[in-house]
Amino acid sequence: MKALSQKRRHPFAFVALLLLGLLLTGGLYAAATTVNQAQASNTPDGFSSEQVEEGERLFVANCATCHGMNAEGSDAGPSLVGVGAASVEFQVGTGRMPMQMQGPQAQQKPPQFNEEQTTQLAAYVASLGAGPGIPDDEWLDVDQGDPARGGELFRINCAMCHNAAGAGGALTEGKYAPSLHGVDAVHIYTAMTTGPQNMPVFNDANIPPEDKRDIIAFLKTYEKQGSPGGFSLGFLGPVSEGLLIWTLGLALLVGSMVWLTSRSS
Amino acid sequence: MSASKQTYTEDEYLEVNEYQPKSNTGRIANYVDTRVGGTSMVREFGRKVFPDHWTFMFGEVALYSFIITVISGAFLTFWFDPSMATTRYSGSYAPLQGLEMSMAYATSLELSFDVRGGLFMRQLHHWGALMFVLAMSVHMIRVFFTGAFRKPRELNWVVGASLLILGLGAGFTGYSLPDEVLSGNGLRIIDGMLKAIPVVGTYTSFFLFGGEFPGNEVIPRLYALHIFIIPALLLILIAVHLFMVVMHKHTQYPGPGRTERNVVGYPIGPVYAAKAGGFFFIVLGVLSLLAGTFQINALWNYGPYDPSPVQAGTQPDWYIGWFDGVLRIMPGFIGNIPLEFVLPTPWGGNAIATPVLVPMIPITLLLLGVFVWPWLETWITGDKREHHLLDRPRNAPTRTAFGVAMVVWYLVMWGAASSDLMATHFALSLNDVIYWLRAAFFLGPIIAYILTKRICLALQRKDREVALHGHEAGVIEVSADGEFHEKHKLPNEYELWTLVSYEAPAPSGPRPNAKGKITALEKLRARLNRIWFEDRVVPVSREEYLEVMSHHGHGPAALEAAESRQAITAGSSTDHR
Numbered sequence: 001m002k003a004l005s006q007k008r009r010h011p012f013a014f015v016a017l018l019l020l021g022l023l024l025t026g027g028l029y030a031a032a033t034t035v036n037q038a039q040a041s042n043t044p045d046g047f048s049s050e051q052v053e054e055g056e057r058l059f060v061a062n063c064a065t066c067h068g069m070n071a072e073g074s075d076a077g078p079s080l081v082g083v084g085a086a087s088v089e090f091q092v093g094t095g096r097m098p099m100q101m102q103g104p105q106a107q108q109k110p111p112q113f114n115e116e117q118t119t120q121l122a123a124y125v126a127s128l129g130a131g132p133g134i135p136d137d138e139w140l141d142v143d144q145g146d147p148a149r150g151g152e153l154f155r156i157n158c159a160m161c162h163n164a165a166g167a168g169g170a171l172t173e174g175k176y177a178p179s180l181h182g183v184d185a186v187h188i189y190t191a192m193t194t195g196p197q198n199m200p201v202f203n204d205a206n207i208p209p210e211d212k213r214d215i216i217a218f219l220k221t222y223e224k225q226g227s228p229g230g231f232s233l234g235f236l237g238p239v240s241e242g243l244l245i246w247t248l249g250l251a252l253l254v255g256s257m258v259w260l261t262s263r264s265s
Numbered sequence: 266m267s268a269s270k271q272t273y274t275e276d277e278y279l280e281v282n283e284y285q286p287k288s289n290t291g292r293i294a295n296y297v298d299t300r301v302g303g304t305s306m307v308r309e310f311g312r313k314v315f316p317d318h319w320t321f322m323f324g325e326v327a328l329y330s331f332i333i334t335v336i337s338g339a340f341l342t343f344w345f346d347p348s349m350a351t352t353r354y355s356g357s358y359a360p361l362q363g364l365e366m367s368m369a370y371a372t373s374l375e376l377s378f379d380v381r382g383g384l385f386m387r388q389l390h391h392w393g394a395l396m397f398v399l400a401m402s403v404h405m406i407r408v409f410f411t412g413a414f415r416k417p418r419e420l421n422w423v424v425g426a427s428l429l430i431l432g433l434g435a436g437f438t439g440y441s442l443p444d445e446v447l448s449g450n451g452l453r454i455i456d457g458m459l460k461a462i463p464v465v466g467t468y469t470s471f472f473l474f475g476g477e478f479p480g481n482e483v484i485p486r487l488y489a490l491h492i493f494i495i496p497a498l499l500l501i502l503i504a505v506h507l508f509m510v511v512m513h514k515h516t517q518y519p520g521p522g523r524t525e526r527n528v529v530g531y532p533i534g535p536v537y538a539a540k541a542g543g544f545f546f547i548v549l550g551v552l553s554l555l556a557g558t559f560q561i562n563a564l565w566n567y568g569p570y571d572p573s574p575v576q577a578g579t580q581p582d583w584y585i586g587w588f589d590g591v592l593r594i595m596p597g598f599i600g601n602i603p604l605e606f607v608l609p610t611p612w613g614g615n616a617i618a619t620p621v622l623v624p625m626i627p628i629t630l631l632l633l634g635v636f637v638w639p640w641l642e643t644w645i646t647g648d649k650r651e652h653h654l655l656d657r658p659r660n661a662p663t664r665t666a667f668g669v670a671m672v673v674w675y676l677v678m679w680g681a682a683s684s685d686l687m688a689t690h691f692a693l694s695l696n697d698v699i700y701w702l703r704a705a706f707f708l709g710p711i712i713a714y715i716l717t718k719r720i721c722l723a724l725q726r727k728d729r730e731v732a733l734h735g736h737e738a739g740v741i742e743v744s745a746d747g748e749f750h751e752k753h754k755l756p757n758e759y760e761l762w763t764l765v766s767y768e769a770p771a772p773s774g775p776r777p778n779a780k781g782k783i784t785a786l787e788k789l790r791a792r793l794n795r796i797w798f799e800d801r802v803v804p805v806s807r808e809e810y811l812e813v814m815s816h817h818g819h820g821p822a823a824l825e826a827a828e829s830r831q832a833i834t835a836g837s838s839t840d841h842r
Contacts, residue, residue, distance in 0.1 A: 104694070148362045155446065155568045159576040164446065165566045169577025170685035174694035177577065221360055228377070229384055229560030237447065239683040241561050242583030245395040250403070252551045253326055253396075257319040260540055260547075 047123035055124025071128055084131020085122035090190040092118045104174035105197040132193040139209045140185040145217025154215050165235035185216045311534030316517035323404035329548040330397035337390040344380050346372040347488035349481040358565055366569030369484050373443040389556035398432045398584040409668050412656035413516045419639035421509040426635045428502050433584050438491035440582055449570035450579050461621035519654045521762045580682055590681030591624040594702045645793045660767035662721035663797045669717040670710035677705045725802035732764040732805045733813045769801035
């Protein structure tokens with residue numbers, strides 16, 4: 001200590017300190033960037049580099065026409081940097097992507113890629129930039145969810161577009177909120193985290209994963225329960241009820257009226 | 266002979282004259298009858314003759330649906346608690362377990378899931394209510410298009426229209442009772458409509474809700490209206506309605522042997538009584554079938570009422586639909602100009618909610634129009650005679666056309682209530698649906714009027730053609746000199762009657778009043794009268810008929826038969842004034 005204090009006025013002390021400082025910042029920076037690179041480009045969490053490579057190949061062959069060779073986006077489709085694996089899981093897993101045609105919004109159709117390919121595509125898109133990932137199974141386990149709480153959350157956050165019974169509803173200019181009956185838990189979850197089409201994003205700060213699980217639990221309970229009162233008429237409420245009474249109801253009664261007033265021959 | 270001379274004491278006389286039943290049943294029946302006087306009632310009503318036609322039975326459907334709704338509603342009152350006190354749900358429906366809600370909603374859920382037969386009775390009550398208003402509406406349409414509202418039945422028409430409005434009230438108050446999100450939204454719209462009324466709106470709303478919406482008062486108040494006041498009024502008016510039907514006698518369609526002075530049909534007893542009684546059970550059967558197989562108002566979906574959420578697919582029951590629909594097609598802005606404005610007043614200004622107020626205009630006009638129509642039509646046509654024979658709709662082209670125009674107008678408003686479902690189910694843009702409905706709101710009635718009037722006139726011309734020249738038989742004959750012509754089959758006497766027995770007077774010009782002056786109002790009347798009658802199709806006259814018959818070269822026997830046809834004389838009075 002004494003030696004150090006004596007040498008602090010040495011003419012080279014300033015140079016040595018500067019060197020030390022530069023080395024430290026440079027070293028830290030280098031370390032930090034390599035860590036970042038390892039996360040961003042090589043292998044995103046939960047995926048292998050092989051999957052990323054395969055995914056890139058599939059992407060170039062099937063998606064690049066609209067989304068660009070490096071997923072940077074074009075006039076025909078948005079950039080996919082930072083949309084995350086969850087977006088791919090939802091869009092490709094429900095058959096919405098690749099899109100059949102341009103329109104107000106992507107239509108659901110039978111998935112064009114199998115599970116393995118979808119995961120590869122998800123790995124590639126996730127490697128482009130940080131974004132919402134595919135949820136852990138824990139958050140999709142409806143047995144751990146509370147359907148009553150989920151129902152309340154659903155009515156407050158979702159029912160204005162998706163209908164109280166999840167039957168779907170209209171939005172402006174040909175867009176619509178689709179029916180939620182028969183949708184996989186993972187797709188309900190990823191739809192909430194990514195906000196596909198016209199849906200807003202419900203991130204984890206807005207609706208925590210536990211609450212998302214409750215909502216899924218509610219929808220699944222609802223699906224299982226069916227309609228206690230008979231045929232559901234599409235869960236559309238008074239309009240389909242009115243239609244039924246004016247068609248079947250009226251027809252049955254007019255039929256019996258004609259029968260009652262006809263003369264027996 | 267000796268027996269007839271026998272004298273009786275007063276007691277013996279009474280005993281002999283009294284009917285002595287032989288069986289026990291007879292004795293009981295006689296005991297009751299001598300004290301209630303049922304015989305005379307049966308004699309009076311049982312002999313009442315009613316004409317037979319299926320379109321005359323919609324009123325009956327309405328009556329029976331009402332009775333079914335009352336009975337099923339009484340069942341519901343045993344469990345339903347119209348209270349807005351909060352409770353925590355602990356019934357058997359899992360997805361609502363533990364949620365805070367009003368007693369009204371909790372007991373509605375209890376009725377649906379924990380009361381034996383409760384869900385069925387709830388659904389029967391609701392389907393019955395839908396059918397009640399439906400049957401009244403169709404009944405009213407039938408009465409309108411056949412002209413059954415004419416003298417002497419104008420007041421009964423007004424009673425019927427009041428019944429329809431009461432039916433809407435009964436339905437809406439019932440729809441609002443379960444206190445779930447759907448019905449709460451419905452009430453919110455009514456609240457908005459009330460508050461849109463300038464100056465007094467807010468006071469009216471606070472008066473109804475007992476303070477700011479939604480408050481804790483409205484469900485018990487609606488309940489009192491729903492189970493007591495409105496049904497009582499309905500019952501009274503139904504009694505008046507039926508009493509007037511019996512007093513006026515029933516109308517009938519024109520046909521051979523049917524005149525303004527008779528009623529052709531069967532007496533109530535015994536066949537009609539049996540038919541009508543049986544028909545009650547058919548209506549009950551149809552409604553039970555619906556209640557047992559089709560879910561209606563799944564109130565467990567909507568959740569306890571909370572003023573913040575509004576759900577997609579929120580609609581009223583069908584009969585309130587047109588209120589909702591007309592609000593949906595009313596724009597709030599035209600370009601960038603808001604339609605809502607603030608009226609400056611000494612106390613600071615009154616907001617005028619034009620987008621809510623203006624849509625109430627067509628509704629008010631239509632309802633008001635229903636009430637005044639019988640007098641309006643009499644005023645225009647100048648026809649002040651009694652009518653017990655109905656019009657075939659084609660034989661009153663202007664009325665029919667106007668009626669169809671109004672029905673189309675109603676349908677546009679009604680359909681607009683499901684604009685969102687039309688968009689999703691037919692893959693359309695919601696905006697386009699609204700634009701088309703706006704166009705249809707103005708153009709629909711006009712197009713419907715023109716089309717219907719033309720169709721009616723074309724049908725009348727065809728009737729003339731058939732009466733004079735017969736139906737095309739589809740058989741082509743070649744004469745000896747090579748001429749082709751189609752055989753025509755003349756209508757029989759029964760058919761001829763319906764084809765020719767109607768009236769189509771020429772338009773009557775303006776007539777001066779007692780002071781010899783033609784008022785502006787009278788000029789208006791004359792103009793409307795001209796529009797009413799100007800393109801009339803004149804029914805076949807006797808001369809015309811005979812001329813055509815002789816021209817056709819029918820034998821003297823056929824001509825003689827033609828001359829004896831009463832229908833032509835009956836219906837040939839083209840100008841009755």
